[in-house]
Amino acid sequence: MWEKNPVLLLILATGTILVGTMVTMVLPFVWVNTDADRIEEVVPYTALQQEGRDLYIREGCNNCHTQTVRPLVSEVLRYGEYSKSGEFVYDRPFLWGSKRTGPDLARLGGKYPDEWHYKHMESPRSMVPKTNMPAYDWIAENQLDPQMIQRKMETLGFPFTTEEIKALEGKNEMDAMVAYLQKLGSDIPWREASATTIVGELKNPYPDVTHSEMEAWEAIYQDNCAACHGEHMEGVIGPELVGADYEEEILFEIIYTGIADGGMPSFSNLGTERVWKLVNFIKYYNKEEGH
Numbered sequence: 001m002w003e004k005n006p007v008l009l010l011i012l013a014t015g016t017i018l019v020g021t022m023v024t025m026v027l028p029f030v031w032v033n034t035d036a037d038r039i040e041e042v043v044p045y046t047a048l049q050q051e052g053r054d055l056y057i058r059e060g061c062n063n064c065h066t067q068t069v070r071p072l073v074s075e076v077l078r079y080g081e082y083s084k085s086g087e088f089v090y091d092r093p094f095l096w097g098s099k100r101t102g103p104d105l106a107r108l109g110g111k112y113p114d115e116w117h118y119k120h121m122e123s124p125r126s127m128v129p130k131t132n133m134p135a136y137d138w139i140a141e142n143q144l145d146p147q148m149i150q151r152k153m154e155t156l157g158f159p160f161t162t163e164e165i166k167a168l169e170g171k172n173e174m175d176a177m178v179a180y181l182q183k184l185g186s187d188i189p190w191r192e193a194s195a196t197t198i199v200g201e202l203k204n205p206y207p208d209v210t211h212s213e214m215e216a217w218e219a220i221y222q223d224n225c226a227a228c229h230g231e232h233m234e235g236v237i238g239p240e241l242v243g244a245d246y247e248e249e250i251l252f253e254i255i256y257t258g259i260a261d262g263g264m265p266s267f268s269n270l271g272t273e274r275v276w277k278l279v280n281f282i283k284y285y286n287k288e289e290g291h
């Protein structure tokens with residue numbers, strides 16, 4: 001019998017085990033990285049973005065941030081469209097990461113205006129009061145070295161022009177980092193496609209707000225909006241909200257769905273109840289302050 005023949009047994013056992021290896025390793029290699037995975041809109045990093053990416057690695061940002069949205073409902077709701085393999089073809093090495101001390105950054109591009117990023121990198125707590133992200137204000141003091149970047153682009157085989165390299169003069173590491181962050185996940189036009197739609201009729205559940213309610217709701221505004229619209233709605237990165245006398249429903253929609261290409265993020269994650277509280281807070285504040 002074959003089990004009495006050590007050589008034959010060895011060959012058959014090895015073959016059996018290799019079937020598992022084939023299925024779990026070799027086949028995925030055949031399936032991914034094929035032309036079917038290529039996404040036309042995905043383009044290589046520019047010289048400035050590539051430099052930002054190298055800084056991201058140097059500073060170990062990937063120890064706190066992942067860069068991949070898994071195809072799970074909870075992740076897609078929080079971060080946006082799940083990541084496609086074709087989006088990582090120019091990532092060498094890839095930075096998917098495995099630890100989320102901070103949020104996933106795979107769909108960060110276009111979420112905030114540049115100015116928000118400059119301020120957040122310089123002093124994360126000025127934008128998000130309770131964050132434990134370290135400040136990276138000092139990177140703005142380091143100038144870029146265009147020759148070095150040119151060599152990197154050549155090694156990676158990414159396209160660049162001499163003008164592009166020349167334009168790096170006078171730019172610092174902070175500029176490169178922000179350029180990189182704004183490119184993340186923004187090659188494919190997913191934002192328009194997945195704009196949050198509001199289901200059902202919009203009806204203000206708090207038609208008669210009292211002063212004490214408004215005071216309690218102010219915290220929601222200060223935690224989520226003040227960094228961009230100012231502590232007193234005077235406007236900072238975003239416009240002033242003093243005098244924003246929109247209809248309640250419109251105000252609700254702006255806050256709930258955000259303004260996709262205007263740098264106003266969606267706040268659907270706060271839930272409809274808190275968004276309504278914000279709507280009333282803004283309306284009441286405007287009335288109360290006599291604007």
Ligand code: HEC
Nearest residue numbers: 056059060061064101102103124128131132133134136181
């Ligand atoms: C010690 C962990 C830690 C490190 C290291 C870290 N971060 Fe963060 N990061 C956080 C936390 C926590 C948040 C969430 C609160 C906030 O926005 O600050 C965050 C938020 C962010 C956000 C905003 C994301 C969003 O969708 O609101 C960006 C952008 C960001 N980090 C970039 C970076 C970059 C770039 C680096 C490296 C230079 C870095 N982080 C290093 C913890 C970290």
Ligand code: HEC
Nearest residue numbers: 112116224225228237238239254255259262263264267278
């Ligand atoms: C990352 C910065 C940022 C944050 C945080 C932010 N906004 Fe905005 N917001 C903007 C920008 C930028 C615009 C202008 C967008 C445009 O008009 O294209 C805007 C526009 C608005 C508008 C329309 C104002 C007008 O005059 O057209 C309202 C209302 C608004 N935001 C409310 C809020 C509320 C309420 C919050 C907190 C839940 C909030 N925003 C958080 C950046 C932000």
